[in-house]
Amino acid sequence: MTRIIIDSNKKKSKISKHIYSHFSEHLGRCIYEGIYVGKSSEIENVNGMRKDVVKALKEMGIPSLRWPGGCFADEYHWKDGIGEKSKRKKMINNHWGGLVEDNSFGTHEFLELCKQLECEPYINGNMGSGTVQEMQEWVEYMTSSDISPMTELRRENGQEDPYKVKYFGIGNENWGCGGNMCASYYSQEYKKYATYVREYGGNKLFKIACGAGVGNTINGLNLDWTEEVMKNVSHLADGYSLHYYTVPSNSWECKGSATDFTLDEYYITLRKATWIDEIIKRHAAIMKKYDEEKRVKIIFDEWGTWYDVLEGSNPGFLFQQNTMRDALVASLSLDIFNKHSDIVHMANIAQIVNVLQSVILTEGDKIVLTPTYHVFKLYQEHQEATLLESFQTVDKVTYGIETNLATDDKSIFNPNAIDRNNTPLTAENLPLDELSHTASINELGEIFVTISNCCHDKPISTNMVILGGSFEVVAAEILTGDFNEYNDFDAKNNVCLKPFKQYKKTVIGEGLEVIQTVLHVTLPKCSVVSIKLKK
Known part of the structure; x- marks a missing residue:
């Protein structure tokens, strides 16, 4: 039988709530139709924001929201999106479909959305096609209470008091769509821009530098970019951005279907999702060379x-x-971010509504909550809790690619790691555990555990051993379904959260100094489970 051992007395790093953050871009139907419909829409709204979407997102929990991009950010000029809507300049959205962007959703609308969501705004500035002055004035416009042209302009547009904006990205993917820069050139530009992105009044900025574009092989991790940028700008940055997308195939032209996929594609996708662990470890190791205190966060x-x-x-x-494949990708990824919460401060899934791995789909006035939405809701209680020391003894997935490392150093952190066929290790041939988990404890001493069963057809029984006392289960939920099952507008609850009862408790050593709580848990195939316990 598999085992998960959790030590309730060994606390590690705090899990930042911002690991559970989201990303919104002027792309497809993410902003328009998905979030913003305008005040005159027949769809019920508050100041133009869809009430149903805002309500669902608040119930899920959304700590921070990134905007306006993405690639769109580096051709977005913020002054085109303020003032009277009928007078706002239109532009072509060159990156995403070539449609006309009317700029009816701009700075004030985004910050209104964040107010309704009760989340922190994360704004990405335009380094690619913008100027230092434009970026400096944007921050001043939003956050200054001093007497200045930008402050007066904000007041003329209806906002007397300054906004609070903490997170600010200086450029996006500047190695690619943000300007095709080399690392040394970006570093010099970052220093210049960061100097003029100033703090006003009591507003403290968390400045985020553009990190490497990473692929799914060791050689594709682009570690040289991180080396160059951290060497040059670590003293001027608070955060370092990384991006990675899980694509089943090895071709961007034919990535694979979202719903009509094989078991091979299912497991390859899960393996590739866990490559995030390798990305974080390798980039964090370089970052530490220039920032031993881990002040600069991923x-x-x-x-x-x-x-x-x-x-x-x-x-x-x-x-x-x-x-459900996406639900497992979400749970595996969140487990990795939680595990590295000593260095990972924020993670933003792409994207929030109607784009890529979204948590909500809309069609007219209809709304669907995706399996990914339910994973985020299931994981809510990890936010701002403290990671507990834990480990698991579980089997590897044996379907498809079965990888046995053939190096003296059995760690994938070894840059020379190869599989049993002498093939360099990649995201596609990573060994995959049948189970994944996170265990955390909150300030009240309540323990929260999430466990995922990656197997498409096999229930797994496991003993979850909690060291340090006798704990009672106070809540438990499950998300499960066939690996290709999904929700749509005609069947909204094919995959949804339900109560979980497939566990049995035993206490070992009651009355003695060392007490263990053992939960005998049976996890259905393709499932994600949460269990909350307290003494």
Whole structure:
């Protein structure tokens, strides 16, 4: 039988709530139709924001939201999106479908959305096609209470008091769509921009530098970018951005279907999702060379699955469905971020509504909560809790690619790691545990455990051993379904959270100094479970 051992007395790093953050871009139907419909819409709204979407997101829990991109950020000029809507300049959204962007959703609308969601705004500035002055004035416009042209302009546009904006990205993917820069050139530009992105009044900024673009092989991790940027700008940055998308195939032209996929594709996708662990370890090791105290945090502000778009939809809109496979990708990824919460401060799944691995889909006035939404809701109580020391003894998935490392150093952290066929290790041939978990404890001493069963057809029984006392289960939920099952507008609850009761408690050593609580848990195939316990 498999085992999960949790030591309730050995606390590790705090799990930042911002690991459970989201990303919104002017892309497809994410902003328009998905979130913002305008005040005159027949769809029920508050100041133009869909009431149903805002309500669902608040129930899920959304600590921070990134905007306006993405690639869109580096061609977005913020002054075009303020003032009277009828007078706002229109632009072509060159990156995403070539449609006309009317800028009716701009700075004030985004900050209104964050107010309704009760979340922190994360704004990404335009380094690619913008100027230092433009970025400096944007921050001043939003956050200054001093007498200045930008402050007066904000007041003229209806906002007397300054906004609170903490998270600010200086450029996006500047190695690619943000300017095709080399690391040394970006570093010099970052220093210049960061100097003029100033703090006003009591507003403290968390400045985020553009990190490496990473692929799914060791050689594709682009570690040289991290080396160069950290060497040059670590003293001027608070965060370092990383992006990674899980794509089943090895071709961006034919990525694979979101719903019509094979078991091989299912397991390859899960393996590739766990590559995030390797990405974090390798980049964090370089960051530590220039920042031993880990002051500069990893901001993993784009992650998730990326498939072929839904047949018949605009290819530039990146609209895709969302199955239990995506739910497992989400839970595996969140477990990795939690495990590295000493260095990972924020992670933003892409994207929040109607784009890529979204948590919500909309169609007119209808709304669907995806399996990924339910994973985020299931994991809520890890936010701001403290990671507990834990380990698991579980089997590897034996379906498809069975990898046995053939090096003296059995760690994938070994840069020369190879599999049993003498093939360099990649995301696609990573060994995959049948189970994944996170255990945390809150300030009240309540323990929260999430466990995922990756097997498509096999229930797994495990003994979950909690050291340090007798604990009672106070709540337990499960998300489960066939590996390709999903929710749609005609069947919204195919995959949804339900009470979980497949566990039995035993206490070992009651009355003695050392007490263990053992939960005998049976996890259905393809499932994610949460269990909350207290003494």
